[in-house]
Amino acid sequence: MEKRQELYAGKAKSVFATDDPDRLILHFRDDTSAFDGERMESLERKGKVNNRFNAFIMNKLEEVGIPTHFEGLLSDNECMVKNMDMLPVECVVRNIAAGGLVKRLGVEEGSELNPPTFELFLKNDALHDPMINESLAETFGWATPEQLAEMKALTFRVNEVLKQLFADGNLLLVDYKLEFGLFQGQIVLGDEFSPDGCRLWDAETREKLDKDRFRQGLGGVIEAYEEVGKRIGVDFG
Helix, strand or coil, X not given: CCEEEEEEECCCEEEEEXXXXXXXXXXXXXXXXXXXXXXXXXXXXXXXXXHHHHHHHHHHHHHCCCCECEEEECCCCXXXXXXXXEEEEEEEEEEECCCHHHHHHCCCCXXXXXXXXXXXXXXXXXXXXXXXXXXXXXXXXXXXXXXXXXXXXXXXXXXXXXXXXXXXXXXXXXXXXXEEXXXXXXXXXXXXXXXXXXXXXXXXXXXXXXXXXXXXXXXXXXXXXXXXXXXXXXXXX
């Protein structure tokens, strides 16, 4: 597979074309951002850690029949993915109150949410990823009702699988976001699943082992990511 021109550079990843129009190369950089890119730093090993973490999770989801864009690891920092038409809607599930939910509703951080909540956000940094609903998504053409229903079902299926996976590592899956796209007409999980896009706490101490360590200046960001990975069986090479 021949790597060609860079198509897109996000805050932490770059996307490259290949000689196959249906396949892209996803490059995980060491860049780390918070607050819609207002704070940026480079953290050594981050690209490798997130790339291998994401590969492990995507393989676990594929094993239970959840369709993903992941095609395989190419190197420490790169993987092959399907070339999809991404939908500009983020799906968020919350199992425990934290982050934006606490700020919006004034609920206590750490409160268990039963049943888990499901929220939609428009993927738009300039607007700070505003919260939306199904009606807005349909009206503005961001997703159809059928696509939204499938995305919601898959997001909750991911929750079933990953809550148990992390629980086996004595971890709490607090919340996470997923992005989806269309590949040959099918809704497929895209982007990445890593500690950059979810909250993970130690089940006993409730120590934060995710990107909140960067947001809140707690330090030890990559060490925390590696600790999570080791507990669930990720091979960092």
